Amino acid sequence: MSSGRGTGRIRRRLTLGTAVLAAAVLLALAGPGTSSAQAVDGLCAGRKVRTLPFSTGRVDVFKSRGYVCAVAVxxxxxxxxxxxxxxxxxxxxPARDKGRYSHHAGPVTVHAGHRCVWVKGRISGRGVSSGWILC
Structure with a gap:
């Protein structure tokens, strides 16, 4: 007769398999319906360093290896x-993007190195101006 050690091992494998399957299902369901914030994050390289909110939207600012990128959403x-x-x-x-869009303007990117940057964004006549930031 077995000592019961094999049964515990099988239970652990089944539990792990169930957890992996549940995670895969959740990722599949979440994948197609990604939020607009995640979609915009993919437009610029690097990490988000600032969000400049205003009444009709926001400007997201990203930085990577001396480059600064911005998107108005x-x-x-x-x-x-x-x-x-x-x-x-x-x-x-300045690097600029201006037009009539339904979701976002940009991305626009400049090489800043270690210099300060000034970011501006406008949507439907309302906007934001950062002043010198990231110094």
Whole structure:
């Protein structure tokens, strides 16, 4: 007769298999319906260092290896509206994106190195201006 050690091992494997299956199902269900925040995060490389909120949206600022990237995201998506976003490194020219978009303007990227940057964003006539940041 067996000592019962094999039964415990089988239970652990079944429990682990069930947990992996449940995680896979959750990932499959969450995958197609990713939120707009996750979709915007994929537009710029690096890590998010600032979020500049305003009444009609926000500007997300990312930094990676001396580059700064920004995206203006509308609070309400759907209809096209006037949007713009710009990033300027101190002493340089701004990178801009301006137009009529339904979801976001940008991404725009500048090489800042260790210099300060000025970020601006506007959606439907409302906006934000950061002043010199990331110094």
């Amino acid at each position: 509308a609070k309400r998506t759907g209809a096209r509206k006037s949007m713009s976003v710009s990033v300027k490194a101190r002493g340089g020219r």
